[in-house]
Amino acid sequence: MKVILRLTSEQLRMLKDESRKTYPAEACALLFGKLMDEEAVVTKVVVVSNVLRSPVKFEADPQTVFNVFEKADQEGLEFIGLFHSHPAPARPSMVDIKYMRLWGEAIWLILSSNDGNIAAFQKTNINLHEVTLKVEA
Numbered sequence: 001m002k003v004i005l006r007l008t009s010e011q012l013r014m015l016k017d018e019s020r021k022t023y024p025a026e027a028c029a030l031l032f033g034k035l036m037d038e039e040a041v042v043t044k045v046v047v048v049s050n051v052l053r054s055p056v057k058f059e060a061d062p063q064t065v066f067n068v069f070e071k072a073d074q075e076g077l078e079f080i081g082l083f084h085s086h087p088a089p090a091r092p093s094m095v096d097i098k099y100m101r102l103w104g105e106a107i108w109l110i111l112s113s114n115d116g117n118i119a120a121f122q123k124t125n126i127n128l129h130e131v132t133l134k135v136e137a
């Protein structure tokens with residue numbers, strides 16, 4: 001179980017910019033880096049376009065996602081999780097919770113396009129818990 005997700009302020013700004021650009025559609029990105037026992041450190045953020053261009057759902061193009069995973073793998077990076085923005089509070093929606101089952105123990109970083117709050121969550125086989133965000137310069 002991960003308790004801390006580390007991001008840089010630069011990565012966070014990039015994610016917020018992307019969400020503003022795609023609004024009202026949901027923005028999405030894949031997060032890679034290093035996984036430790038209780039921490040995940042993001043070193044690479046890859047924005048993927050939301051093929052649904054919808055304000056309530058996101059879906060990335062499977063071929064694009066495959067290529068992004070392959071490249072990160074070549075770079076020796078581990079998959080940490082997914083980022084998306086949605087026009088609701090910064091916690092998983094019912095749809096998100098359903099999709100979480102497809103993504104194993106990936107961390108879900110969620111930005112509310114309503115109030116700009118951001119929070120991270122992880123679903124393990126035991127429960128769904130919030131992951132503390134640590135943003136460093």
Ligand SMILES: [Zn+2]
Binds near residue numbers: 085086092093
């Ligand atoms: Zn969502």
